[in-house]
Amino acid sequence: MRDVNYNFGYLDERTKRMIRRAILKAVAIPGYQVPFGSREMPLPYGWGTGGIQVTASVIGPNDVLKVIDQGADDTVNAVNIRRFFQRTTGVTTTQRTADATLIQTRHRIPETPLTERQTIIYQVPVPEPLQRLEPRELETRRMHALAEYGLMHVKLYEDIARYGHVAATYDYPVMVNGRYLMAPSPIPKFDNPKMSMNPALQLFGAGREKRIYAVPPYTKVESLAFDDHPFEVQRWTAACALCGSRSSFLDEIVTDDRGGRMFVCSDTDYCGSRQSGKEEAA
Amino acid sequence: MNLARLGAGFSSPVLDSQRTFRGALEALSRPGRVVTAGGPAEVPRNVAESACALALALLDQDTTLWLSPLLAPVGGYLRFHTGCRLVSQEAEADFALLDSAELPSLDLFRCGSDEYPDRSATVIVQVPTLEAGSGLRLSGPGIRGSVRVAIGGLHEAFFLYWGRNRALFPRGIDVFFACGPLLCGLPRTTRIEV
Numbered sequence: 316m317r318d319v320n321y322n323f324g325y326l327d328e329r330t331k332r333m334i335r336r337a338i339l340k341a342v343a344i345p346g347y348q349v350p351f352g353s354r355e356m357p358l359p360y361g362w363g364t365g366g367i368q369v370t371a372s373v374i375g376p377n378d379v380l381k382v383i384d385q386g387a388d389d390t391v392n393a394v395n396i397r398r399f400f401q402r403t404t405g406v407t408t409t410q411r412t413a414d415a416t417l418i419q420t421r422h423r424i425p426e427t428p429l430t431e432r433q434t435i436i437y438q439v440p441v442p443e444p445l446q447r448l449e450p451r452e453l454e455t456r457r458m459h460a461l462a463e464y465g466l467m468h469v470k471l472y473e474d475i476a477r478y479g480h481v482a483a484t485y486d487y488p489v490m491v492n493g494r495y496l497m498a499p500s501p502i503p504k505f506d507n508p509k510m511s512m513n514p515a516l517q518l519f520g521a522g523r524e525k526r527i528y529a530v531p532p533y534t535k536v537e538s539l540a541f542d543d544h545p546f547e548v549q550r551w552t553a554a555c556a557l558c559g560s561r562s563s564f565l566d567e568i569v570t571d572d573r574g575g576r577m578f579v580c581s582d583t584d585y586c587g588s589r590q591s592g593k594e595e596a597a
Numbered sequence: 598m599n600l601a602r603l604g605a606g607f608s609s610p611v612l613d614s615q616r617t618f619r620g621a622l623e624a625l626s627r628p629g630r631v632v633t634a635g636g637p638a639e640v641p642r643n644v645a646e647s648a649c650a651l652a653l654a655l656l657d658q659d660t661t662l663w664l665s666p667l668l669a670p671v672g673g674y675l676r677f678h679t680g681c682r683l684v685s686q687e688a689e690a691d692f693a694l695l696d697s698a699e700l701p702s703l704d705l706f707r708c709g710s711d712e713y714p715d716r717s718a719t720v721i722v723q724v725p726t727l728e729a730g731s732g733l734r735l736s737g738p739g740i741r742g743s744v745r746v747a748i749g750g751l752h753e754a755f756f757l758y759w760g761r762n763r764a765l766f767p768r769g770i771d772v773f774f775a776c777g778p779l780l781c782g783l784p785r786t787t788r789i790e791v
Contacts, residue, residue, distance in 0.1 A: 460710075
């Protein structure tokens with residue numbers, strides 16, 4: 316039930332308009348980080364305040380909301396944010412990827428392919444892909460203006476020289492529509508290929524860093540690589556211990572203190588529906 | 598200003614703004630798709646319902662608006678309902694509202710800088726007809742392959758201008774075409790083939 320003491324979606328209307336204008340410019344310039352006046356939210360920075368503000372500005376009474384944290388619907392961050400929107404908007408929530416119109420996510424893209432009627436909203440801690448290489452915002456902004464991304468290529472090259480491969484497994488830098496270097500929020504690089512030519516609209520909100528950016532549907536998103544060191548995603552020798560999937564992203568779970576471990580899907584909805592599908596078939 | 602003759606805005610400002618914004622977001626992220634944007638309770642004369650709704654949903658005291666000579670009479674209505682600041686110079690405008698009959702002035706609008714390409718104008722153009730499925734061929738981000746949309750009232754000068762606008766990327770203006778309750782988005786990334 317909606318708590319009528321709050322405005323619909325918690326934010327005031329003037330804030331929503333400001334965020335909505337930023338979202339429209341973000342969509343028009345794929346991969347470019349639009350500065351916006353991030354507000355204090357009833358959660359601390361780092362808990363998804365950017366994603367929450369974007370969701371609050373986009374959501375309407377007819378939306379069906381799914382919130383995931385590392386692929387799971389039932390972890391503390393996802394449960395809190397879902398309850399926040401239940402209370403401030405009264406919308407229907409779901410755990411099923413296929414039923415959702417809005418998906419707010421912390422660091423995963425669901426295994427079930429997204430569709431044209433869906434919008435996915437990422438919570439982003441560090442929106443600037445060059446920040447660890449060049450801390451001055453003035454400089455990184457100029458690099459984006461000039462499309463001067465040599466620094467990132469040098470970083471990837473140094474990884475290869477030192478380790479023999481690119482030593483980034485998450486937040487792996489991508490080039491959007493051949494122009495802007497973008498941080499894909501720290502999703503595992505396993506999910507990077509799903510960003511490209513995705514039928515769904517992808518919005519990114521960084522609350523502490525006060526940036527919003529977007530990837531429109533059917534837009535090319537390329538993971539950086541070299542001709543002789545092509546981009547590769549993680550692979551596992553194990554299958555999911557619960558549903559048997561060999562194609563999903565697996566989490567390693569330590570089961571005891573004698574070295575016991577199991578691999579299970581990080582996407583709980585995907586894993587759960589595969590398990591119930593098996594039971595029905597049996 | 599006679600308030601009684603001004604006309605009412607959104608009947609439910611919170612939900613109508615949200616619905617209009619979602620229409621605009623869909624239009625801009627999927628160029629060529631013609632969407633319906635809910636209008637206000639009373640639309641001033643000579644203004645398309647969707648253009649008026651878009652202005653009510655996105656404008657406030659933080660934004661400036663430029664009105665074409667033909668649409669200048671709407672100024673009082675939009676100033677009252679949104680609190681936006683009306684400007685007489687195109688270069689000062691965050692938003693602009695004009696009719697397709699007055700198009701060639703587009704070069705004067707702000708297109709942002711290389712560092713801040715988002716500080717550019719959003720131009721709402723009223724057109725006599727808007728229909729998906731035939732006409733101009735659009736391609737670019739947001740479009741699977743290519744899509745066709747017929748936009749009435751556009752002169753040759755607009756297509757020349759759009760070529761220049763695209764060449765400026767990441768700078769450039771973004772356009773919404775409005776016709777009655779219908780809306781179609783044209784972000785700076787979209788390529789038009791006549």
